[in-house]
Amino acid sequence: MSTKPVLWLRCEKKEFERRAALTPTTSKKLIEAGFDIIVEKDEQRIFDDSEYEAVGCKLVENNTWPTAPTDVPIIGLKELPVSTDPLPHTHIQFAHCFKKQGGWSEVLARFYKGKGTLYDLEFLNDDSGRRVAAFGFHAGFAGAAAGALDLAARKQGKELGLLTPYPNETAMVEAVKAALGGTGKGVKALVIGALGRCGRGAVDLFRKIGLNEDDIVKWDMAETAKGGPFPEILDVDIFVNCIYLSSKIPNFVTRETAIAAGKERRLRVVVDVSCDTTNPFNPIPIYNINTTFDKPTVAVDVGPENPTLDVISIDHLPTLLPREASEQFSQDLLPSLLTFPTRSSERVWVDAEKLFKEKLAEAVEAEGLA
Numbered sequence: 001m002s003t004k005p006v007l008w009l010r011c012e013k014k015e016f017e018r019r020a021a022l023t024p025t026t027s028k029k030l031i032e033a034g035f036d037i038i039v040e041k042d043e044q045r046i047f048d049d050s051e052y053e054a055v056g057c058k059l060v061e062n063n064t065w066p067t068a069p070t071d072v073p074i075i076g077l078k079e080l081p082v083s084t085d086p087l088p089h090t091h092i093q094f095a096h097c098f099k100k101q102g103g104w105s106e107v108l109a110r111f112y113k114g115k116g117t118l119y120d121l122e123f124l125n126d127d128s129g130r131r132v133a134a135f136g137f138h139a140g141f142a143g144a145a146a147g148a149l150d151l152a153a154r155k156q157g158k159e160l161g162l163l164t165p166y167p168n169e170t171a172m173v174e175a176v177k178a179a180l181g182g183t184g185k186g187v188k189a190l191v192i193g194a195l196g197r198c199g200r201g202a203v204d205l206f207r208k209i210g211l212n213e214d215d216i217v218k219w220d221m222a223e224t225a226k227g228g229p230f231p232e233i234l235d236v237d238i239f240v241n242c243i244y245l246s247s248k249i250p251n252f253v254t255r256e257t258a259i260a261a262g263k264e265r266r267l268r269v270v271v272d273v274s275c276d277t278t279n280p281f282n283p284i285p286i287y288n289i290n291t292t293f294d295k296p297t298v299a300v301d302v303g304p305e306n307p308t309l310d311v312i313s314i315d316h317l318p319t320l321l322p323r324e325a326s327e328q329f330s331q332d333l334l335p336s337l338l339t340f341p342t343r344s345s346e347r348v349w350v351d352a353e354k355l356f357k358e359k360l361a362e363a364v365e366a367e368g369l370a
């Protein structure tokens, strides 16, 4: 029997999810480090099965992980389809069940019944408490692109229609430039949270579509310390909010300030990448729904006499750039994955397992399983 460490990349079953936790690039690096990488065939994934095969992964049929030996760790990205089947394996994925989200205890009950373990990707932290891997950069990049596409549509008197994933970053940049008539030059944007992951992505998109550097206003904590609402927001074409909201702060912009600016208001699009839509501290209280790829914008009622104002509040923006978003996420996860075989003594995994056990105990109580 092989004593090599193994990881089994399962398929994704969540609709529209084209991203992958392991890419051909990171799979190759794991194989070079002595891993066996088993990959389920998956038509939904942005990477072709053949790309994994070419770097030495072993392909298996779609959705066959339940039949894998229980000592083979299963890696995936998003939630498993809802079920009550026990989960006997070790899973690495986003499970969205540690913050008491809808159905949280049912998901954890499956691990309890199967004696499996969950390492949730959202809770793998480095020594300073920051996530080892997160999708922020491409969320900001794609959000800024969506904002620019909406601005272009509005300039033509249209509404922004269906957004679909782009094969790569270049295709997205070219599509946005084309929509703006060849270049984004002349457009002015403000990014708040510009020093963070999402913020840096938004700034990068604006640079790549050709905005003048002076027209990309970058704000972070220092600039918002004076407290909003900020008239500067009303004076750009696109405002992209990328902050990490952790406490109550003064509003950045309100419906009243937008109406008060009247016909002179330059602002046409607010892209709320942070998407604290239902958070009572949301500093952009001008909308209350999350928008979708089918209908990316919601109009703010600013009166028929004033220029339009749209909000984009899509909460899974990196899906628009599945290839690059997967590559960046997987590269960031790689150093931790390389230590997975010795996880019982690696802090990142020890902490994640401890958290899982705490949440499991809460779920056992909530479900009355003890």
Ligand SMILES: NC(=O)c1ccc[n+]([C@@H]2O[C@H](COP(=O)([O-])OP(=O)(O)OC[C@H]3O[C@@H](n4cnc5c(N)ncnc54)[C@H](O)[C@@H]3O)[C@@H](O)[C@H]2O)c1
Residues within 6 Å of the ligand: 134, 135, 136, 137, 139, 192, 193, 194, 195, 196, 197, 198, 199, 219, 220, 221, 222, 224, 242, 243, 244, 245, 246, 249, 272, 273, 274, 275, 314, 315, 316, 317, 318
């Ligand atoms: N919509 C999506 O698809 C999507 C995807 C990924 C992340 N997000 C969300 O985006 C947000 C940001 O994530 P991130 O990974 O970029 O976080 P991050 O911690 O890397 O960056 C946040 C930045 O916001 C700044 N900030 C915080 N409060 C501020 C304030 N009051 N004024 C100005 N700047 C402030 C911080 O200094 C930091 O630079 C999070 O809420 C995250 O959940 C959304």
